Amino acid sequence: MPNYRELLQQIKSEIDEVDVTQARDLLAADDRPLIVDVRELDEWTEGRIPGAIHIPRGNLESRIEQAAPDRAQPILLYCAAGNRSAFAAKSLEELGYENVVSLAGGYTDWKRSGLATELPRTLDGAQRQRYSRHVLIPEVGEEGQLKLLDSRVLLLGAGGLGSPSALYLAAAGVGRLGIVDDDRVDASNLQRQVLHSTARLGEWKAESAKRTLEELNPDVEVVPYIERLTSENVERILADGWDVIVDGADNFPTRYLINDAAVWHDIPLVHGSIYRFEGQATVFKPHDGPCYRCLFPQPPPPELAPSCAEGGVLGVLPGIVGSLQASEALKLCLGVGEPLVGRLLLFDALATEFSEVNLRRDPNCPVCGDSPTITEYIDYVEFCSGRPTHA
Amino acid sequence: MSLIRIPPMLRSEVGGVREVPAEGGTVRELLFDLIARFPGLRPQLVEDGEIASYVNVYVEGEDVRTLDGLDTSVGHGSTVILLPAMAGGL
Numbered sequence: 001m002p003n004y005r006e007l008l009q010q011i012k013s014e015i016d017e018v019d020v021t022q023a024r025d026l027l028a029a030d031d032r033p034l035i036v037d038v039r040e041l042d043e044w045t046e047g048r049i050p051g052a053i054h055i056p057r058g059n060l061e062s063r064i065e066q067a068a069p070d071r072a073q074p075i076l077l078y079c080a081a082g083n084r085s086a087f088a089a090k091s092l093e094e095l096g097y098e099n100v101v102s103l104a105g106g107y108t109d110w111k112r113s114g115l116a117t118e119l120p121r122t123l124d125g126a127q128r129q130r131y132s133r134h135v136l137i138p139e140v141g142e143e144g145q146l147k148l149l150d151s152r153v154l155l156l157g158a159g160g161l162g163s164p165s166a167l168y169l170a171a172a173g174v175g176r177l178g179i180v181d182d183d184r185v186d187a188s189n190l191q192r193q194v195l196h197s198t199a200r201l202g203e204w205k206a207e208s209a210k211r212t213l214e215e216l217n218p219d220v221e222v223v224p225y226i227e228r229l230t231s232e233n234v235e236r237i238l239a240d241g242w243d244v245i246v247d248g249a250d251n252f253p254t255r256y257l258i259n260d261a262a263v264w265h266d267i268p269l270v271h272g273s274i275y276r277f278e279g280q281a282t283v284f285k286p287h288d289g290p291c292y293r294c295l296f297p298q299p300p301p302p303e304l305a306p307s308c309a310e311g312g313v314l315g316v317l318p319g320i321v322g323s324l325q326a327s328e329a330l331k332l333c334l335g336v337g338e339p340l341v342g343r344l345l346l347f348d349a350l351a352t353e354f355s356e357v358n359l360r361r362d363p364n365c366p367v368c369g370d371s372p373t374i375t376e377y378i379d380y381v382e383f384c385s386g387r388p389t390h391a
Numbered sequence: 392m393s394l395i396r397i398p399p400m401l402r403s404e405v406g407g408v409r410e411v412p413a414e415g416g417t418v419r420e421l422l423f424d425l426i427a428r429f430p431g432l433r434p435q436l437v438e439d440g441e442i443a444s445y446v447n448v449y450v451e452g453e454d455v456r457t458l459d460g461l462d463t464s465v466g467h468g469s470t471v472i473l474l475p476a477m478a479g480g481l
Contacts, residue, residue: 278399
């Protein structure tokens with residue numbers, strides 16, 4: 001039975017090693033390898049080779065396929081001195097990776113040679129605990145969680161749809177949430193608007209939302225806008241900088257207004273709407289897919305478009321549709337998965353049935369089409385008043 | 392025969408049901424069969440002899456405006472979805 005020293009010698013004879021100079025040249029080449037730091041978390045947080053990803057030795061076999069699905073992908077492994085990475089290289093070869101090298105001398109030699117290092121941005125201890133269930137997901141991980149903490153999402157409405165969206169986005173650690181709502185909490189809201197409470201009756205919804213969300217997660221900054229979105233204030237609100245907009249508005253003028261603004265500012269718009277037992281959700285991603293006007297070029301005459309205030313809504317329905325919107329917004333912030341672009345998801349709570357229809361970008365769309373005819377904000381209230389002028 | 396899915400805001404016109412069977416080989420025939428039985432639907436679905444601009448009609452998940460409009464053929468047993476815009480969110 002070999003001792004550790006003998007086993008290390010044997011392993012090193014079976015793998016490919018590079019020294020610091022060779023590693024530097026490999027990293028400068030066009031087809032640079034994936035750099036994997038296999039040290040422990042406390043070592044990684046002290047500094048790393050620029051561009052490295054972190055997979056501790058103990059998790060290497062289970063996580064490498066996510067980071068490098070292609071077995072031909074060149075990989076450079078390093079640890080502190082080149083021993084753990086030698087064993088790691090052997091494991092990857094056994095997993096079928098064809099181009100794996102281990103950095104002899106490790107990070108210690110790299111740093112001693114005066115080559116560039118960087119301090120990775122990391123979650124602090126409390127954040128690592130709070131977001132541990134995200135960090136465990138390969139598609140999110142620490143990098144993804146840091147992305148969420150840097151993300152800025154604007155929500156239209158702190159009502160039925162806005163309540164669950166905002167709660168889940170805040171819980172997920174989206175760093176900045178803007179909430180546009182000019183309404184106060186009313187008793188008839190509490191059957192579904194779970195951001196608010198009986199004690200908050202009469203308060204501004206945007207302020208009530210801010211308190212609830214910041215109590216849930218102090219990492220999140222909530223920016224309340226106690227105003228109705230209009231052609232006059234939309235540019236000021238968007239100038240605060242948003243990566244994604246979640247539309248939970250309750251009226252057509254706001255929906256057309258935010259659609260046009262989102263197209264012109266190239267911001268993905270996560271759409272949701274609800275009525276009685278049924279809801280719809282989609283993502284309007286400017287120029288990648290259709291916009292709201294491609295889907296509905298004209299609003300219906302007011303007498304044909306009852307609101308939830310007139311027609312009612314099952315309290316939990318916005319919980320489902322708003323949560324779907326939050327899920328889409330998180331995917332967009334993270335850049336993972338297949339967002340609902342070009343697909344309209346329909347949910348029927350009575351039948352417990354999801355269905356989907358395809359949406360296509362209209363090349364003749366007056367806003368996102370090939371030759372747009374609407375290029376500045378219009379009078380959206382008039383446009384939706386039932387006397388629409390064909391644009 | 393095809394099944395036409397009636398959106399919640401139009402159900403009062405069809406006795407509250409979620410789906411209504413209709414006869415016809417094209418969207419036009421199906422819609423006019425539906426409207427003949429439920430005349431209250433006409434202003435909500437039709438505008439100047441065309442599908443109203445604020446309603447979308449989907450056959451097997453595709454917007455018929457991207458197919459042949461009212462002349463789009465509908466296979467026996469297909470599901471047709473009527474989808475007016477709805478704004479509710481609060």
